[in-house]
Amino acid sequence: MLKVNNLHASINDKEILKGINLEIKAGEIHAIMGPNGSGKSTLSAVIAGKEEYEVTEGNVMLDGEDLSDLSPEERAHKGIFLSFQYPVEIPGVTVTNFIKTAINETRKSKGLEELPAKEMLQLIREKSDLLEIDRKFLSRSLNEGFSGGEKKRNEIFQMAMLEPKLAILDETDSGLDIDALKVVAKGVNKLKSDKNSVLVITHYQRLLDYIVPDFVHVLYNGKIVKSGGKELALELEKKGYDWLK
Amino acid sequence: MNLKEKLTSSFLAFENEGNLDLDSNTHAIRLEAIKSFEAHGFPSKTIEDWKYTNLKPLLKHDYCLFPRTKNDVGFKNIKKYLLNDVETYTLVFIDGVFSSFLSTTTHDDCDVCVLSSALNRPKYKMVVDNYFNKIANKNESVSQLNTAFTIEGAFINVPKNTIVPKPVQIIYFSTGSEKEVLLQPRNLVIVGENSHVQIIERHQNLSDETTLTNAVTEIFVNKRAVVDYYKIQNDTKNSSLIDSTYVSQKMQSVASVNTYSFGGKLTRNNLEFYHEGEGITSNLNGISILNSNQHVDNTTLVNHKFPNCESHELYKGIYSDRSSGVFNGKVIVNKEAQKTNAFQQNNNILIDDGATINAKPQLEIFADDVKCSHGCTIGQLDESALFYMQSRGIPKKEAKALLLYAFGNDVVEKIKIPQLKTKIAKFIAEKLNVELGFDL
Numbered sequence: 165m166l167k168v169n170n171l172h173a174s175i176n177d178k179e180i181l182k183g184i185n186l187e188i189k190a191g192e193i194h195a196i197m198g199p200n201g202s203g204k205s206t207l208s209a210v211i212a213g214k215e216e217y218e219v220t221e222g223n224v225m226l227d228g229e230d231l232s233d234l235s236p237e238e239r240a241h242k243g244i245f246l247s248f249q250y251p252v253e254i255p256g257v258t259v260t261n262f263i264k265t266a267i268n269e270t271r272k273s274k275g276l277e278e279l280p281a282k283e284m285l286q287l288i289r290e291k292s293d294l295l296e297i298d299r300k301f302l303s304r305s306l307n308e309g310f311s312g313g314e315k316k317r318n319e320i321f322q323m324a325m326l327e328p329k330l331a332i333l334d335e336t337d338s339g340l341d342i343d344a345l346k347v348v349a350k351g352v353n354k355l356k357s358d359k360n361s362v363l364v365i366t367h368y369q370r371l372l373d374y375i376v377p378d379f380v381h382v383l384y385n386g387k388i389v390k391s392g393g394k395e396l397a398l399e400l401e402k403k404g405y406d407w408l409k
Numbered sequence: 410m411n412l413k414e415k416l417t418s419s420f421l422a423f424e425n426e427g428n429l430d431l432d433s434n435t436h437a438i439r440l441e442a443i444k445s446f447e448a449h450g451f452p453s454k455t456i457e458d459w460k461y462t463n464l465k466p467l468l469k470h471d472y473c474l475f476p477r478t479k480n481d482v483g484f485k486n487i488k489k490y491l492l493n494d495v496e497t498y499t500l501v502f503i504d505g506v507f508s509s510f511l512s513t514t515t516h517d518d519c520d521v522c523v524l525s526s527a528l529n530r531p532k533y534k535m536v537v538d539n540y541f542n543k544i545a546n547k548n549e550s551v552s553q554l555n556t557a558f559t560i561e562g563a564f565i566n567v568p569k570n571t572i573v574p575k576p577v578q579i580i581y582f583s584t585g586s587e588k589e590v591l592l593q594p595r596n597l598v599i600v601g602e603n604s605h606v607q608i609i610e611r612h613q614n615l616s617d618e619t620t621l622t623n624a625v626t627e628i629f630v631n632k633r634a635v636v637d638y639y640k641i642q643n644d645t646k647n648s649s650l651i652d653s654t655y656v657s658q659k660m661q662s663v664a665s666v667n668t669y670s671f672g673g674k675l676t677r678n679n680l681e682f683y684h685e686g687e688g689i690t691s692n693l694n695g696i697s698i699l700n701s702n703q704h705v706d707n708t709t710l711v712n713h714k715f716p717n718c719e720s721h722e723l724y725k726g727i728y729s730d731r732s733s734g735v736f737n738g739k740v741i742v743n744k745e746a747q748k749t750n751a752f753q754q755n756n757n758i759l760i761d762d763g764a765t766i767n768a769k770p771q772l773e774i775f776a777d778d779v780k781c782s783h784g785c786t787i788g789q790l791d792e793s794a795l796f797y798m799q800s801r802g803i804p805k806k807e808a809k810a811l812l813l814y815a816f817g818n819d820v821v822e823k824i825k826i827p828q829l830k831t832k833i834a835k836f837i838a839e840k841l842n843v844e845l846g847f848d849l
Contacts, residue, residue: 212796212800213800216792235799235804235805236796237799237803237804240799240800240802244800246800252797254794254798254812256814256816256817256818257814257815266798266803269802269807270802273802
């Protein structure tokens with residue numbers, strides 16, 4: 165599904181990613197771990213198409229299509245979803261209105277009519293029930309005054325609504341207590357199928373107790389230095405990152 | 410002959426032709442005003458409060474001071490400028506002349522009618538004696554000019570203990586009957602004790618000809634009265650407006666003036682609040698969304714003279730292309746005005762490199778037991794917020810518009826007339842060139 169080929173990316177002429185190779189097949193969960201500054205968040209931003217980063221070599225392919233020239237919204241329309249480490253607050257736009265706009269823009273890009281209000285409402289109900297989200301939450305301004313847990317749950321709610329092929333969860337566990345973490349992980353697991361894939365980006369092993377990866381990759385200094393199964397995460401937890409340097 | 414000379418030399422003719430009573434009090438007021446204008450002329454950029462707004466280009470036109478009026482303006486020509494889906498009292502003026510045909514006045518619970526009759530009828534003598542030109546700033550020469558030529562405008566007189574059941578719309582149209590026209594409407598609003606009124610004011614050019622409007626509004630808010638005043642400024646590109654609004658408040662009254670500026674060539678808003686008692690609340694809200702070479706100047710003053718009063722000021726601006734904005738907000742807390750709460754905020758977004766904003770918050774605080782704050786920001790659109798929205802499939806253009814819309818939202822939220830809120834929201838969406846798939 166996703167193929168990252170020899171990806172080099174830099175920001176302000178500073179090279180952050182120095183040749184990443186990664187293949188994620190449909191139905192798989194991959195985790196990328198690594199110390200601070202190793203390039204984890206850069207990798208997720210580059211896959212999602214953030215324009216500040218310059219791809220100097222290599223590319224990212226989704227279902228055989230090179231994404232290089234696509235804008236972030238076009239990538240979203242093709243099925244890439246990035247859950248943010250720090251979701252942005254947008255006062256004055258409710259969660260419901262935001263997701264409506266996102267869904268209808270995605271439909272528009274595919275030449276579809278807007279989703280009728282009734283169906284939209286049903287979909288919102290269904291997904292918010294699935295994630296045990298209080299309806300009142302949906303009429304609040306997007307992320308404004310949300311707790312860390314609410315923000316992350318809202319990200320997963322949007323993911324549920326948009327049904328992406330590939331969901332990238334960037335440090336979804338940061339700022340969450342263990343209960344909130346469990347709720348978020350439960351949501352992700354409910355949405356998982358053999359047709360979609362998840363890329364979990366995390367600093368700590370604990371999230372991977374709940375979202376169990378098929379593959380774990382260690383990112384260090386802009387390169388994947390080691391790949392393995394889920395047991396690699398446990399090993400990292402015990403030994404830290406130093407032994408890989 | 411320049412405009413100042415033309416005006417001063419036309420004054421006599423104005424009083425004679427208007428059949429104005431030369432023995433009346435108003436004559437004396439006019440005479441004093443024209444003398445003051447003659448002495449000072451139009452404000453230039455050397456005056457501190459006019460530093461960022463240059464009237465000079467507007468003064469080059471050969472304005473017609475007494476335009477012919479067109480009789481063929483019908484409801485269909487003006488309908489779209491009115492708030493239609495709610496019942497209102499409506500005062501419509503065409504080229505400065507009241508149109509009874511297009512208006513809905515009342516004298517039932519309150520007076521919603523025209524200033525000319527209030528100034529000339531003996532019944533309203535107390536109005537002139539007690540209110541007319543009592544708070545218009547004598548140091549503001551454009552207001553003096555308006556006073557000198559005062560002949561018509563809205564007169565709203567609400568007796569005590571009255572809730573005016575419908576909002577009042579005041580709309581001044583110019584029709585292009587003359588190539589270049591100067592209009593000087595004058596509004597007087599008196600709200601009695603415990604009473605409540607909502608007022609919407611708008612100036613609209615129906616043609617592509619040039620219009621300069623120099624309007625003055627005096628608002629008197631008596632004890633415990635509540636006034637909500639809305640100014641819609643969405644005129645054509647050949648229309649300029651100098652709007653001076655003066656508000657005097659008695660104890661425990663609440664007055665709100667909301668200014669929505671989207672159109673016009675040059676707009677200058679002078680807005681001044683004077684407190685005459687304790688427990689007063691003054692609210693000043695505004696949003697300017699400008700493009701091309703539009704200019705809007707909001708110069709405000711809140712003068713706290715009594716203890717235990719509050720003022721809340723929130724102005725937002727979004728500037729594109731080569732447009733320019735001014736926020737010049739002065740808050741004075743005199744030393745008697747202990748326990749004052751005065752808040753002022755001004756937030757601006759500059760979209761393009763050619764756009765400018767001059768923001769000048771001025772707080773002069775002489776009392777020691779007060780809560781005062783001011784904040785001023787000038788920024789660009791938040792790139793990380795844009796990326797967030799794009800990553801959810803919202804195209805950049807829509808994402809920008811949505812962010813800007815959200816930025817202005819808290820000012821729109823202040824509107825207490827739902828139909829007006831919808832209309833303003835629509836203006837904003839139009840101005841930002843985006844269709845929103847929902848109501849905010």
